Amino acid sequence: MRIVINLDVMMAKRKMRLNELSEKVGVSVTNLSLLKTGKAKGVRFSTLIKICEALDCKPGDIIDIE
Amino acid sequence: MEAKTNRMLYWSNILCNIIIVVNIFMFALLLLIVVSSFFTNKYSNYVALIDGVKAGFGTTNLKFISFDTEKVVVLSSLTSAMKIWFILRNLVFTVIIIKVILIIKKVVKSIKSLNTFYMGNIAYFKHLAILGWIGAFFSAFNFLTGDEDYSMIHFTIPFGPIAFAIACLILSHVFDEGKSLLDDKNSIV
Numbered sequence: 372m373r374i375v376i377n378l379d380v381m382m383a384k385r386k387m388r389l390n391e392l393s394e395k396v397g398v399s400v401t402n403l404s405l406l407k408t409g410k411a412k413g414v415r416f417s418t419l420i421k422i423c424e425a426l427d428c429k430p431g432d433i434i435d436i437e
Numbered sequence: 438m439e440a441k442t443n444r445m446l447y448w449s450n451i452l453c454n455i456i457i458v459v460n461i462f463m464f465a466l467l468l469l470i471v472v473s474s475f476f477t478n479k480y481s482n483y484v485a486l487i488d489g490v491k492a493g494f495g496t497t498n499l500k501f502i503s504f505d506t507e508k509v510v511v512l513s514s515l516t517s518a519m520k521i522w523f524i525l526r527n528l529v530f531t532v533i534i535i536k537v538i539l540i541i542k543k544v545v546k547s548i549k550s551l552n553t554f555y556m557g558n559i560a561y562f563k564h565l566a567i568l569g570w571i572g573a574f575f576s577a578f579n580f581l582t583g584d585e586d587y588s589m590i591h592f593t594i595p596f597g598p599i600a601f602a603i604a605c606l607i608l609s610h611v612f613d614e615g616k617s618l619l620d621d622k623n624s625i626v
Binding site for chain 1: 621624625626
């Protein structure tokens with residue numbers, strides 16, 4: 372089992388680009404890119420809330436397990 | 438807090454420079470005295486070895502004496518081979534001290550530039566530990582031959598250099614741990 376990040380799926384649904392999300396969330400494009408590609412080791416609750424607010428979704432829409 | 442740390446690093450750097458200068462000066466002085474004793478006994482009759490025949494880590498082991506002091510090993514009574522050994526032994530200690538100080542200066546510089554936990558510092562502490570072991574090896578023994586009255590060999594357990602080497606090895610592990618924690622922290626978005 373592993374954690375998968377579906378950030379790119381949600382971004383595509385909301386038609387939002389990475390730099391736009393970066394501006395809204397206040398996290399660098401580099402870090403968001405790490406998160407999107409699954410290279411990040413973790414995500415802070417504060418970042419997760421901001422991403423959810425920006426994409427109008429729930430944490431479960433972004434983070435999944437497979 | 439940051440200003441206090443900066444001040445501490447500033448004074449550490451200055452202290453390191455002072456130690457380097459003093460060590461170079463002391464070794465140059467020792468070299469001058471011992472080398473001059475090859476050519477003349479004018480001064481070397483008044484120079485005695487304090488810990489020169491004893492084992493241990495130290496570079497300033499000469500003292501000036503007057504004629505009526507108790508029986509001591511004067512520089513002029515040493516053979517040329519012993520004088521060369523004396524210079525070499527002190528050279529090793531001086532080089533170790535200068536190398537250690539230069540590495541400490543590099544560590545201080547990295548801390549100053551807020552780059553504390555990186556591979557360089559881990560390697561520096563390992564180098565310091567190696568220098569500590571070399572220092573421990575050379576300070577574990579000393580000898581004096583060539584004169585029947587004073588012939589001796591002296592061994593000791595150099596706790597100072599050994600403790601230094603162990604402390605540096607532990608610090609290298611601490612910095613290694615710090616680096617992995619920093620890497621973890623940096624990879625959390």
